[in-house]
Amino acid sequence: MSLIETSSLGKRFNDTEAVKQLNLSVREGACTALLGPNGAGKTTTLNMLTGLMKPTEGTIQFDAAYEGDRRNYLGYLPQYPKFFGWMSGEEYLIFAAELAGLPKKQAKISASEMLELIGLQDDGKKRISGYSGGMKQRLGIAQALVHSPKLIILDEPVSALDPIGRREVLELMKRLKTHTSILFSTHVLHDAEEVSDDIFIMNKGTVVIEGSLRELQQTHQKPAFFLETEKSPEEWLHTLKEQDWVVDWELDHHRLMITVDNMEKARANLLKDEHLHELKLVKFEVAKTSLEDLFMKVIS
Ligand SMILES: Nc1ncnc2c1ncn2[C@@H]1O[C@H](COP(=O)(O)OP(=O)(O)O)[C@@H](O)[C@H]1O
Numbered sequence: 001m002s003l004i005e006t007s008s009l010g011k012r013f014n015d016t017e018a019v020k021q022l023n024l025s026v027r028e029g030a031c032t033a034l035l036g037p038n039g040a041g042k043t044t045t046l047n048m049l050t051g052l053m054k055p056t057e058g059t060i061q062f063d064a065a066y067e068g069d070r071r072n073y074l075g076y077l078p079q080y081p082k083f084f085g086w087m088s089g090e091e092y093l094i095f096a097a098e099l100a101g102l103p104k105k106q107a108k109i110s111a112s113e114m115l116e117l118i119g120l121q122d123d124g125k126k127r128i129s130g131y132s133g134g135m136k137q138r139l140g141i142a143q144a145l146v147h148s149p150k151l152i153i154l155d156e157p158v159s160a161l162d163p164i165g166r167r168e169v170l171e172l173m174k175r176l177k178t179h180t181s182i183l184f185s186t187h188v189l190h191d192a193e194e195v196s197d198d199i200f201i202m203n204k205g206t207v208v209i210e211g212s213l214r215e216l217q218q219t220h221q222k223p224a225f226f227l228e229t230e231k232s233p234e235e236w237l238h239t240l241k242e243q244d245w246v247v248d249w250e251l252d253h254h255r256l257m258i259t260v261d262n263m264e265k266a267r268a269n270l271l272k273d274e275h276l277h278e279l280k281l282v283k284f285e286v287a288k289t290s291l292e293d294l295f296m297k298v299i300s
């Protein structure tokens with residue numbers, strides 16, 4: 001059983017269908033990415049899962065083992081977390097732990113364990129107002145973890161960070177995923193590729209592609225050739241399209257990406273193609289379509 005399963009989940013704000021017919025399943029022990037452009041409905045989805053927003057349609061089912069108040073086994077970091085700058089990191093975590101229902105003594109212990117986990121043990125007594133973006137975001141993840149939840153839900157945890165902060169938070173997520181299930185949203189494919197096991201690509205309120213990262217890579221990364229010519233290859237393209245080994249092509253001025261189904265056959269045919277040579281080849285490279293191509297296709 002999954003930790004969370006949604007069935008035809010939907011949320012409407014007046015005229016806007018922010019989320020529609022959403023079927024999502026979050027596996028225990030996995031790091032799941034909700035990937036999609038701005039406005040895809042990620043935040044709305046996560047808000048419904050955490051209970052902050054009521055769905056207008058569909059259902060959300062939690063693993064039967066965790067019935068009851070879902071706050072006990074969920075931790076949540078919103079897209080725009082607010083901190084009290086005058087508090088120290090340690091005070092903030094004790095405060096969060098007490099809010100989550102831990103007795104004072106336990107809250108203190110948990111806070112110091114969390115500071116260690118996120119690598120802020122030496123900065124725990126400093127005021128949050130002096131923290132960098134990456135430190136604040138790590139603190140935000142720690143507050144989601146203080147009550148040892150089963151699943152943490154992070155809404156765009158790295159989007160607002162500079163490259164160093166991004167790296168800090170992605171590394172923390174990689175360490176966390178070995179013992180906590182994670183569901184996070186992002187609009188950056190690269191982040192999803194780096195840390196997640198499962199990916200749900202969302203566009204316009206619904207899931208358009210889903211699968212494990214490996215499955216998606218295997219299914220969607222196809223062999224390809226990248227060619228650049230001095231003369232325009234537009235006319236030559238007409239004969240190329242007829243070839244049975246050509247799957248897809250994309251022309252950008254004198255640059256041509258040809259996706260093929262058989263690398264060797266394609267290579268042999270291209271190299272002996274006299275018309276191609278007449279176009280004066282500048283570049284001839286073996287390439288691979290990436291998940292980026294798939295992502296751009298499904299969200300456009
Ligand atoms: N409280 C709200 N009232 C009205 N429209 C909203 C509200 N929250 C989100 N929306 C709309 O729902 C859509 C999805 O938004 P959101 O879930 O924030 O997307 P994402 O997090 O993927 O960027 C957008 O079109 C947004 O304008």
Ligand SMILES: [Mg+2]
Pocket residue numbers: 042043044079155156
């Ligand atoms: Mg959002």
